[in-house]
Amino acid sequence: MCGITGILAFNEIGRPSLALLEQATESLAYRGPDHQGIYTHQMVGLGHRRLSVIDTSANAHQPFGIRDGRYTIVFNGEIFNYKELKQDLNSKGIQFRSDSDTEVLAHLFALEGKKCLERLNGFFAFAIYDTVEQSLFIARDRLGIKPLLYFQDGTKFLFGSEMNALLAYGIDRSIDHEALNYYLQLNYTPAPLTMVKGIRKLEPGHYLEIKDGQISKHQYYKLPSSTPTFELSYHQAKEKLHELLAQSVKRRMIADVPLGCFLSGGIDSSVITAVASQQTSSLKTFSIGFEGNKFFDETQYAELVAQKFKTDHTTFRLSNEEIGHHLQEIVSHIDEPFADSSAIPVYLLCKKTREHVTVALSGDGADEIFSGYNKHAAWWKIENDQKFKTLMRLAQPIAQMLPKSRSGSLSNRMRQVVRFTKAMKMAPAQRYWFLASFANHVQTSRLMKQPSTDFSQQESWMQSMNQYHDLNDLLRLDTQFVLPNDMLKKVDLMSMANSLEVRVPFLDHELVQFVFCLPEDMKINQSLRKRILQDTYRDTLPPELYNRPKKGFEMPLLDWLKTTLRSELNEHLFDKDKIEAQGIFHWNEIQTLKTQLFSANPEDSHARVWALYVFQKWQAKYL
Known part of the structure; x- marks a missing residue:
């Protein structure tokens, strides 16, 4: 498990950014405290921070080169079937100088190219540079367990395990307002978007090929698109x-x-x-x-x-x-x-x-x-339980009048009743977005001074729900x-x-x-x-x-915002002069959220306030 970063300059204008490789690598030090390694070759640089887990010796340090330096890899993750793969490679005459899964992965790629991805059991993000082809290959694991971000302009291509590594190369920093819109609804930014314009996340099950200044993205893995006939009891x-x-x-x-x-x-x-x-x-x-x-x-x-x-x-x-x-x-x-x-x-x-x-x-x-979430049970009942839906309709007027929040048993149940009755009136794609969100587009548009009007990304994410068949x-x-x-x-x-x-x-x-x-x-x-x-x-x-209510791995955020964090909120979020000088949010909407947070009926205001607080702290640090 490690941190990786790198640069491929397309021309002489991009080459000076190679001087920032070490700085970018050091920004990932906490991901890999055991060793730092740097590799450069002409217009390419690769950086690695190592957390030693398999073969903790210096023999497995990265960047790791094979075949007399033709291929060099930086790798974050673990390949759990590396021993079986190593035996297969040994049978083909390949010799190893370490006991690491990194070396196995490098040789497997050298032998099979992108097809090697189909043979890996593990979680990973890695990059391999080929000095003969002068090409860079980057891949992320099937389900997105390990992260990989990248940036490109006309002079260079950058990648890293975290955004701070890419920012270390000195690229322009400006907010992507489309990403901000989705963040304010979901409390996270879905791939391929990031909060910084120009930086993108590589989606799970995808790889990139970079050669001759051209970048191509391909998908090598996806979940079954429909449930096949199942024959087991x-x-x-x-x-x-x-x-x-x-x-x-x-x-x-x-x-x-x-x-x-x-x-x-x-x-x-x-x-x-x-x-x-x-x-x-x-x-x-x-x-x-x-x-x-x-x-x-x-x-x-x-x-x-x-x-x-x-x-x-x-x-x-x-x-x-x-x-x-x-x-x-x-x-x-x-x-x-x-x-x-x-x-x-x-x-x-x-x-x-x-x-x-x-x-x-x-x-x-x-x-x-x-199917472990409350929303899954609610979805099933919407599709299958007419009596429960009738009960919820009857309970809705009472729930609407009572306090609603996530911080107590009764108030959380009232919150769930109101959300359920709204959700059961929606089509699958709209319902999914509603159940995944803490705010809707109307609320975020009122909050943002530059609201996004492009819904194409959301439509792309939700496209599969237009052919909804069952809970799978x-x-x-x-x-x-x-x-x-x-x-x-x-x-x-x-x-x-x-x-x-x-x-x-x-x-x-x-x-x-x-x-x-x-x-x-x-x-x-x-x-x-x-x-x-x-x-x-x-x-x-x-x-x-068994037979007890499900709870997520949550914390008492509402109570905490009202007490321990109150002074922090007043300093970074509930300050009219700061908000107006910043020019991103409308102060009157911030004030409305503040009033709701400290009311007897906070609903999901604490999640929205926390999202704004985190954004303010991030924006002050990075932008």
Whole structure:
């Protein structure tokens, strides 16, 4: 796990930017504290920061060259089937000077070119330069677990693991108002957009080829576009799921450094813990909780799981004061505005976990592929449960009058009733966007002084929902859209900020392919989400984990904004002179949000206020 960056100058005008390669590489130091390497050749430069996990010796340092220097690679990620690939390459007469997956990947590319991507099991972003062809090849893993950003103009091509590496090359910095519009609705910016005009994210399952000043982008992987006929019984499907997940976890426990497991107390991380505990007698597990706020604390369930599987368990308990103490360092690691507030506890969990291990397994991805979110249950009921829809219509007038927020059981239920009754009147594409958003286009247009009027990108993202067939189409879009842009970005940013590698067994592409072959009724029904996952491990996990409300990995943001962070908000957001001088937002809309935040009926105002606060801090730092 590492940080990578590089430059390919197209002409003499672009060549001076090569002098900034070292500076760009150093900007990624926290992603790889163990070694820095630089490679230059004529008009090309590659930079690498290493977090040593597999073959920790100097033999595996990068940039890594093979074939007498013809090919040089910089690689971020892990190839979990590298040993099998290495055996195959050995049989073809290829000799190795390290035990690293990096060298295996370089030789595989030299032998097979872009077709090598089809043989990789892992998560990755890498770049390989060929001195003979004078070409650069860049690829990102199938599901977008590892990030890759790039920039091009008439003089050069730049790439990096994070935006700050690209900004280190001195490119122009101006806000992309189309990206800002989507960010203010979603609290993150979906690929290929970024908040800086001209910088783009490489989409999951894509690669770039750069040669002779020309750049071409290609897709090498996509999820099945429809659910094929499924011939296994439910019992057989559970057995297959059990087998595939065991294989995935086993692959992801390969490391030459200490390894542990996140354990939140939910089904997903508990399943991973259960499976991983079968591979080792000394599994370390880690969970995090909030002092004084039981609504957000699930640590008692995590401790039940730890006791059952006899793990070496550590619980970190956080106070509002401790969270506030770390706030500035958390926000400083956000390379572009990103306002999923669960990034805060993820950061602190990663920071504390890194004191014990270098690699951690996570349960991320299960909700998206198996249907674990509240919106999935709501969607199913809209499509299948007429009695429930009638009940919600009757409850809606009462819910409309009562306070609504995410910070309490009753207020959250009222919020859900109102959203459900709105969603059930919408067509699939419109409904999906509504359920994914914290604000709508009308609200963001009122807020922005330069609102976007181009909806083509949103229409492109939602195009698949125009042919909606069943819930698998919704899950497919979640896996392509929300997962890489929100969940996986959060985990990558917050873990790498603490030099911790996080591996996600549920996103082994062989497992994902199988799960998307499962019919809808194996994933969700009237009473159960993630049905097949829960049923497969029902006799394995503690019974207390079942039949309880699902909670995301959230924090008490509303209370915190009103107390611990209030002075920060007053300084950076609720200051009329600053907002008007900045010229991006209308002060009257900021003031309206402030009033709602401190009212008895805050609804989702705290999420929108947090998004604006994060943007303000980012804009002050980078622009």
